[in-house]
Amino acid sequence: MKTNKLLYSVLALCFALGTTSCREVEKIDPNIDIPGLGGTEEIENELDIWLKENFTSPYNIEVVYRWDAAQMYTSLASSRLVPVEYDIVKPMMAAIRDVWFEPYNKVAGPTFMKMLSPKKVVLVGSPEYQFGAIKLGQAEGGNKILLLNANNFDATNEADLKQMLHTIMHEFGHILHQTVMFDKSFQDISAGYYDASGWKEFDRGNYRNDYNPESWALGFVRNYGMNNKDDDFVEILSMILVYGKKWFDEQVCEVAKNSTTNPDAYADLQAKLAIVESYMQSVWNVRMFDDPTDPSKKGLETYVQQAVARVIETPPTE
């Protein structure tokens, strides 16, 4: 009787364990097809292959050109957005490769962009209209750069090319300082002039990036620099790289020197540029300007200027 009780107890225990163990051990059919795993399926086209060869393989960057509202709207914007033109993606990204990646590769070596480039570049055809202004780009946490207004891209148009490159350099600048912050003393130099809503009041009606004399006179390279210290920092970096040190010295600084709205404008600009230059050198080992004592040591600004001139003259197609 005792034996039977023991047997029944073992049997009951085994049933209980058997039932329980079935929840824990599942075998996935090795031939299983899980639809949608990895996102929407698209047949790879010629453009996809080119993007993979030029961006995904060398830099691990995904270029998103197909419309995906979730990745493209930056806010509950009041205006519509539209996708990029299929035929514009390749020439635009080829130009971006030449004027953004190549100069950094030359001055900082091949691993710099692989390490710091955003993992995703998202292209949108139209600009984002916001309260009378247009947004051309946005960086998100060092991981993604959103480039708007792609449908108006024309590599042979110097103003267009520089505007787009400025957007990229601006957003990439955010990625740099979001990775390693710049010196805190930067924010004290123009303290009192930062105004997140009031910056639009300066140089209103001047639609050219490189002509903001009211802002220059206050110690900023462009009105958007007055938005906050971070934008001020990346505006100095991006505007000087794209429009050149010569432009900065001969136009921006000349107005700043004679400023009546901020007598310290010129000194402020020079102090902020010194921090930007030092930051790029010390943190990223990137020389901003040519070494005056050694002409063979070219700076990033020279490489960018040369690349821009080359692309305008002969826009890359591959």
Next chain:
Amino acid sequence: MKKIISILSFAGLSLFAGCETIVTLDNGVDARLDAVMKEYIATLASEENGWMASVETSEGYYRYYMSFTDDNMVTMYTDNTYYPKLNGVPKTSTYNVRALQRPVIAFDTYNYIHIPNDPNDGISGGSDNMGLETDFEFEVDSLGQDGVFYLTGRVNRVHATFRPATAEEFTKVKEGALLEVLDHAAASTGPEYYHLMIGSLEVDTHFSPRGVTILYKNEAGTPVLISANTITELNYDVMLAEPVEIAGKKLTGFVWDESTKTFDAVVDEEKTDLILSPETAVSVLDMLGAGEYSTLVSIKAMYEGQEGNALAAAYLSDDANLVRGLEVSEYEGLMQAVVSFTTKKEPNDRMLMKIVFGGGYQAVFTFYLTWDATDSTKFTVGQMTLENDPYGNADFLQRNGLIQFPSYFRGKTFQLKWSKMAFGSYLMGQIEQVGGTGIYYGALL
């Protein structure tokens, strides 16, 4: 002992044998959705003659011809009246069917269907950077037994349909028929006007490229106006997007008879003649008359490309010195020259003209009218005054010659008529100089 061993063996088996579960997703939700999306792509790509697409916008239905491939490429043609040079020109981009809240046909790189969506008002023809309040991603409501995709836009919830095209339609599209058919109904009237009879009720029909305005007088003699969106087929049939009820009858469209070169209206599924006549049941004056306060609004764009109109050429065309002289805004220059008329039979017969530039109206001229005793559509313009000059612009108007435009009307006799000029889906009226060449036309608003 054997019994014990058997029981233990069974217990062991129950412990292990029942544990292996093979997980598959056959007939699961994802698999079913995936199958439906693949079916949609296969259906779209399998139509060798492509598809005729109709997509609702704030200006009525835009039409596209689309040819899909199973590798996510689509080629389109458009009937966009803002871009006549695109007519008959194919453009290729990408598309996909995606699993969002519902299966969605998404045109995911820029093509003709995105133009009315473009936030640049100068590209879309829209306003406030919202385009023509239309869509380029469409939820599939159903794929009907008739082979038609019934769709709803994701953002603006517009209606859209994709139906298989015929070989004949594809041939016509390549020859530019998409745009050409839009003007056919309006152009087929010649100098006369269409109407149909519903019982004893005379119903005027004024066609525009994407719509028809229906006018009749109710039992009280009050004008009734119905604006309806239309879809014009490549055989010139003009079908209403939604049926219209008039005097208890349902009007669904107008079918073209190529052999007789005439239209028949379809009322309660029966054909009835669409009659040409020099007269209309409802006149422009009926719409502008006493207490109506309706206006004829004319903007510069209406005159662009219009030749043979002395009034427009002299005062409102791009070539007119008058317009070139109006650099009134420091930053923007002349945005538009807009004049609007209001005729009032009571208390005085008069016509008002607002001169608008720089974004807002700058002066209002008043004209005193004498109506023809025998023809109620004709009037002679007498005295002109600048009674309302809110911004003190009289000197400016005089200095820049703008005073010439309202002065043109003084002392002349005009006839108020319906206009044959098409501008969007607006119902257009005009003031035509009797015995002269001057015509001022505008939209009834």
